[in-house]
């Protein structure tokens with residue numbers, strides 16, 4: 001009787017054995033923590049996942065260290081967000097020196113928002129004015145995150161087709177999780193005190209577009225606002241009954257507090273770069289909903 005069961009067990013062990021071999025040898029790199037969340041949900045522990053930008057650091061001004069470049073070079077795939085900070089310059093360098101590393105743009109097929117997002121790039125103001133850059137924060141809305149995660153999944157099954165079935169099953173669970181997050185947020189934002197909010201750095205443009213909200217940033221073209229710009233913002237905030245001011249880690253909070261005090265709003269610290277992507281977005285929706 002017992003012998004009968006040995007056979008399937010042997011195969012399971014063999015199968016698992018193969019997978020843990022992959023784990024030892026292969027690494028995947030992502031730019032930011034929310035990407036690690038999506039990827040871990042798809043691959044489980046089949047791969048080691050390396051996040052390039054450390055927690056608490058702005059990916060928009062971060063420059064990878066040579067040690068990080070080494071890790072990147074050892075990765076099977078580099079999943080870039082798409083249009084974030086160092087990514088494209090480093091992807092070019094990687095392509096030249098390590099053509100074996102597959103580079104995936106996770107923003108592909110996403111309908112991008114152009115022009116409202118600015119960074120202090122070190123370029124002259126004139127140059128800045130004439131370049132319409134895509135807003136890179138595509139992971140901040142469940143509707144765009146769905147495509148974002150699918151881009152990761154597609155790249156994975158192309159590069160590792162033997163495990164396609166395993167990834168497909170996990171990916172469909174991830175999509176369910178994203179859809180659940182989407183419906184929770186939709187529900188929360190249905191009937192709220194004000195559809196407008198203020199944020200220091202405009203990191204929630206896609207959430208605003210996809211859920212009928214209006215985002216106003218304190219930062220003006222990647223820089224601190226002038227007194228006239230502050231006044232204009234305060235006027236808008238009063239007119240639109242704004243009661244939420246978001247600030248992010250790594251950005252100035254002084255002006256946010258000034259604006260909030262002027263309009264009687266509250267300042268909320270958020271982290272759109274949190275690993276727990278779903279929890280943070282739901283928390284943001286709760287704040288906007290005032291409940």
Ligand SMILES: [Zn+2]
Nearest residue numbers: 060201202203
């Ligand atoms: Zn940004």
